[in-house]
Amino acid sequence: MFTTIGLRAALKSSAGALCSAASVKPWTSCSALRSAPTASRVAGSFAVPPPVRHYARVAKKKKTGPESQLSDLPPTMLMLDYAAVPLTQTSDDIVKRLLSLELASHSEKLQLKKEQLIAKVQRDESDHSSVEVKVAVLTARIRNYQEHLQKHHKDKANKRRMLMAIDRRKKLLKNLRLVRFDTFEKVCEQLGITYTFPPEYYRRATRRWLAKKEFCIKVFKAVQKQRAQQRMEMKQSLSSTETEADKTKAAETQ
Template sequence: MVAHTLEYTDSNQDQRGYAVKDSAPRSRGKIDPMARFGQLEPSNLKVGYDKLKELQDADEQVKKIFSLEYADDKEIQVYRKSKLVREIQKDPTDYSLPVKIAVLTVHIRAVAKQLNISKKDLLAKEKLLGLIGRRRKFLKQLRQTDFERFERLLTELGITFTLPPPPQAIRFHTRRYLEKLVVRRKAREQRLKALGEFLTERKNRQMKEIIQLKKELGLDLTEEEVSYIDSEAESG
């Protein structure tokens, strides 16, 4: 990519004294077009075209059109995912935890590559954290069920798994801290007691209003309402 730089020097001023653009372009560095393939061969056919019989006997120029060299980033990612899944799968119908972890690894690397280009992409960052969390969950399950397959998968995918830090040592509470806990517990009990009394009073008030309204309308009372009237009569 070529960019013009603005140099404020005596040689770059016109007759009116304004700075003008430097006529000599300055290069910011060339981007290697083969970098997006990584370890893939650009001559490999894209996913879906590698099994076509027509392309097997076709001319090299025709194969080149359907190869990774003319593929976009999404098609290259699909090829990477398909290639990695084929290496992990035991058979075409295998969709076990290792296969899911491999698929998530491909997506994680693609999103991480996007974040390296645009570091302020918050949506991509949120997506990356979600994918890492899902993969960590699957890795934890695989570690508990098949530890040998777990270690072999880490080597095949070139990833690491870090265990959570051990719990910190138990802190011995001081007398002052325990006294604060007692005060907080008593205050909480008082708040709960006051809340219970308030709710009971509101329920009784609503029950009285419902019973009075039903009597005025001539409606039958429920068993709960009848038992409430009996309890009020006994307490009164």
């Protein structure tokens, strides 16, 4: 009989503890409930710690990169293959939208940008292989590679292609500058290119080369000092000989 009374008391106390735990606010963390002190249970009561609030993190701002070279192309412009077709001008808006740059691929937009740059520098309408046209095509390609590498900086293959295109454009501009300087200035101005002169001599600065350079400078300074002393001695000897000659002339005249 006493055992049944004890079991009933234990069941009542556990039921009270469950009810108090169920009354905990929903934002209370499970770890806080687990870490609550168990020694404070007294006749169906349960000590609940204060609720733990989890605040939202601040939203990260998206990095805005430099403006693309294709941003000046309006989306309503027709693609290059359909711009000269007269039927597209009389078609409805849906067909024009399908043939416009709004639904065009990146390669089609890049081709249109190349044609725009070529039109700025070409000599006439039939010019498609001159140095100016090659520079315009390489400029559009280089800028496309630069925009791609800003998003995917680990793309080594496209970085190599970009450097090769830059070297090719440098050679073309160097030859154009030597042959026709006015055309060179016009191309740089129209395409927005800043031409920098390459260094006359470049060598990797190793420890051995730096030590050798410092030693050569010391030797050069020592040689210059020695030559200056020799020149001073020569001047003194010449001045002494001149004074002796003057004395002998004076003695002869007397």
